[in-house]
Amino acid sequence: MSSVIRHVTVDCADAYALGSFWSKVLDQPLHDDDHPGDPEALIEGAGLLFVTVPEAKAAKNRVHFDLQPQDRTRDEEVERLLALGARLVDDRRKEDGTGWAVLADPEGNEFCVERSAAERAA
Numbered sequence: 001m002s003s004v005i006r007h008v009t010v011d012c013a014d015a016y017a018l019g020s021f022w023s024k025v026l027d028q029p030l031h032d033d034d035h036p037g038d039p040e041a042l043i044e045g046a047g048l049l050f051v052t053v054p055e056a057k058a059a060k061n062r063v064h065f066d067l068q069p070q071d072r073t074r075d076e077e078v079e080r081l082l083a084l085g086a087r088l089v090d091d092r093r094k095e096d097g098t099g100w101a102v103l104a105d106p107e108g109n110e111f112c113v114e115r116s117a118a119e120r121a122a
Contacts, residue, residue, distance in 0.1 A: 007042070007049040008063075012107050015041040015050040021106055022048060024084050025067070057108050065111040066100075074115045078103070081113065 012018040016034060019041030023030050031042040041050045069077035074093070078101045082088065089110055090102035097119065100112045 005047065007047050009049045009051055010109065011053040011055070011057075012050050012109075013052065013056065014107075015039055015052040018105065018107055019043060019048070019050040021085055022046075022050070025081060025086075061110050064109070067111060067113050069113070069116040072116065073119055074101070074113055077116075078113050 010018065016030075016036045016038055019030050019034065023043055026043060026046050026048075028043050028045040031044055034041040039052045042048070067077070072080070078088070081103055085106045086103040088101060089104050093099040093101055097115070100114045102110055102112050104110050
């Protein structure tokens, strides 16, 4: 029998704070047992586990998330995420509407926002 991925674990400085940010991004709640100051925070529906570690982020992520908005455009989603505390790292959106935006979460982990399915179909 093969293995399954139970969680994708993200090392961070503050598990609850970063988990709360991603909880808002994904509109999925943190686990009921998670509270400020806890060393771990889980977004169970997304399989994301945030774990507090003593080391700071030192380099570019080797793995990152590519987000595709479900009920808004890519550009609307970028604006929403910036308002939540993300930072624009690299804007790869093109005049013809293709491309993506590279953002960073509050701890500097990069992720991309791509076009929605409706935008791709148009």
